[in-house]
Each structure stands twice: as C-alpha cells, then as structure tokens.
Amino acid sequence: MDKNIMVRDVPLEERPRERLMKYGAEQLSTSELLAIILRTGSANESVIQLATKILSKFETLQNLYDVTIEELMAIKGIGEAKAIEIKAAIEFGKRIVKATPVEKETIRSPRDVFSYLYEDMRFLRQEHFIAILLDTKNHILAKETISIGSLNASIVHPREVFKPAIKKSASAIIVAHNHPSGDPSPSREDIEITKRLYQAGELLGIDVFDHVIIGEDQYFSMKEKGLIG
Structure with missing residues (x-):
C-alpha cells in the first residue's frame, strides 16, 4: 500500500472491518486484526500501516506477550489510549486461554x-x-x-x-x-x-x-x- 493511502481510500471490500464481517476473523492477517483494535491511524499513517509498524517493531507476537504501556507509547503514532487498547486486548486473550477448568487441575509430578x-x-x-x-x-x-x-x-x-x-x-x-x-x-x-x-x-x-x-x-x-x- 502506498504510504499516502489512508484506509478511507481503500476499496470498501478491502478494509479490515468489512473483510472480517464478510469472511470471518480467521481470514484476516495479524496486521488487519490489530488495525481493528487500534481503530484509527496517525496523522501520517493509515491504521494498517501503524499496525504493521507495531508488529515489525516487536518482530514476533510472543514479544508482545509482556509488553508494557511505556514500550508501546515509545512507538511514534501510539499514544496512551492506543497503548491501553492494545494492552487490554493482550490481557483479554491471556484470560481466554486460562479460562478452562471444569474440574480442578491436579499436580502429580x-x-x-x-x-x-x-x-x-x-x-x-x-x-x-x-x-x-x-x-x-x-x-x-x-x-x-x-x-x-x-x-x-x-x-x-x-x-x-x-x-x-x-x-x-x-x-x-x-x-x-x-x-x-x-x-x-x-x-x-x-x-x-x-x-x-x-x-x-x-x-x-x-x-x-x-x-x-x-x-x-x-x-x-x-x-x-x-x-x-
């Protein structure tokens, strides 16, 4: 995508929200999913470009697992509100993974x-x-x-x-x-x-x-x- 192209300039059917509605969340790239969480880009970048920059900065999803608000805000275009949104989404994912138990887990070894x-x-x-x-x-x-x-x-x-x-x-x-x-x-x-x-x-x-x-x-x-x- 050209760096000057914003989401509003992308055809409707290619925008992350519309693609999720049409094809399902599992069909979206990680950048597109993060773009939906961020909602908006910065003055100079589309939300997709901003999402891609964040993922490039941390290289792997694993490196985002324990990311801090301060580390996120160090990225140009990420203010406190966006950093909090990302951190909340990560924590929500952690809690879904942990929410298993019907019966108590037992430690034997x-x-x-x-x-x-x-x-x-x-x-x-x-x-x-x-x-x-x-x-x-x-x-x-x-x-x-x-x-x-x-x-x-x-x-x-x-x-x-x-x-x-x-x-x-x-x-x-x-x-x-x-x-x-x-x-x-x-x-x-x-x-x-x-x-x-x-x-x-x-x-x-x-x-x-x-x-x-x-x-x-x-x-x-x-x-x-x-x-x-």
Missing part, C-alpha cells in the same frame, strides 16, 4: 508443574516467583505471584510465600520461577531459598513439595535432584 506454568511464563522477560497452592488431594487451589525480578532472600521471604497458603488453608505448596535466559539450572541463591522455604514449611505444617525452575522447553526440579525433602 514436576512435569505437571511445567505443563501448568509454561505457557504463562515462557515469554516473560523478568523472573516471576510463583506459589501454587494445593489441597490435601494435590488439587490446585490457586496460583499466586509472590515477586517479580531477580530472586534474592529478602524478596522471596517465607512470610510472603506462605501468607496466601495460610489464607486459603492450603495443605501444601509448590514454588516455581522462570529463567528468562532459557536455562533452568539453579543458582546458589535458588537452592538456598528453596531450603529456607522447606524449613519454614515444616514449622508451619505446610509442605513444600518442590521448587521447579522453568526454562525454554525444559525445567529443573529441586525434588527430583534430591535438593529438598
């Missing part, structure tokens, strides 16, 4: 932990420390984000980890965090934090079944490697 968390954690650019709360039958009661950022003992404090478990009367917890590098090998601090939480759990009567580190298509289980319990 570190592989189950990996399967449960991987899609949510694989594209995160910071470390997220998670606590999975379990009942007496190892059904998942809840998933709580305890901290975001590089792990250290002051951030991952037993008080913060066990607070939601006590509140929800969990019988046990499994803790997990991601390594954005893709390598799930534990650091010395990862191991120390795990042992500290395990000891705190013994005092509280809440078992710490495992600490699973999520990498790229792989995981590391402290339990499997004999580092706890």
Whole structure:
C-alpha cells in the first residue's frame, strides 16, 4: 500500500472491518486484526500501516506477550489510549486461554508443574516467583505471584510465600520461577531459598513439595535432584 493511502481510500471490500464481517476473523492477517483494535491511524499513517509498524517493531507476537504501556507509547503514532487498547486486548486473550477448568487441575509430578506454568511464563522477560497452592488431594487451589525480578532472600521471604497458603488453608505448596535466559539450572541463591522455604514449611505444617525452575522447553526440579525433602 502506498504510504499516502489512508484506509478511507481503500476499496470498501478491502478494509479490515468489512473483510472480517464478510469472511470471518480467521481470514484476516495479524496486521488487519490489530488495525481493528487500534481503530484509527496517525496523522501520517493509515491504521494498517501503524499496525504493521507495531508488529515489525516487536518482530514476533510472543514479544508482545509482556509488553508494557511505556514500550508501546515509545512507538511514534501510539499514544496512551492506543497503548491501553492494545494492552487490554493482550490481557483479554491471556484470560481466554486460562479460562478452562471444569474440574480442578491436579499436580502429580514436576512435569505437571511445567505443563501448568509454561505457557504463562515462557515469554516473560523478568523472573516471576510463583506459589501454587494445593489441597490435601494435590488439587490446585490457586496460583499466586509472590515477586517479580531477580530472586534474592529478602524478596522471596517465607512470610510472603506462605501468607496466601495460610489464607486459603492450603495443605501444601509448590514454588516455581522462570529463567528468562532459557536455562533452568539453579543458582546458589535458588537452592538456598528453596531450603529456607522447606524449613519454614515444616514449622508451619505446610509442605513444600518442590521448587521447579522453568526454562525454554525444559525445567529443573529441586525434588527430583534430591535438593529438598
């Protein structure tokens, strides 16, 4: 499309909204779908050109998974309103993916932990420390984000980890965090934090079944490697 052509200059049947109505959403390109979310372009670009520029900036859809409002607003033509619209659409998509359950999910192994968390954690650019709360039958009661950022003992404090478990009367917890590098090998601090939480759990009567580190298509289980319990 010529850079001076705006959406109003495109034949009606070729505009994203009209194409969606006629052919269905699945027939539209990613740029066209994003253009519909944006609704309007900028002073110098059509909405399709603006959508294409955003996708080109982040290269892959995965890189948009955890994008911030500030990162979006750094793109010329994207103000606060458009950044919020994009962020809201991404979050809505995440929630649709998560909205499954009729029956409670059960954790039986570190592989189950990996399967449960991987899609949510694989594209995160910071470390997220998670606590999975379990009942007496190892059904998942809840998933709580305890901290975001590089792990250290002051951030991952037993008080913060066990607070939601006590509140929800969990019988046990499994803790997990991601390594954005893709390598799930534990650091010395990862191991120390795990042992500290395990000891705190013994005092509280809440078992710490495992600490699973999520990498790229792989995981590391402290339990499997004999580092706890």
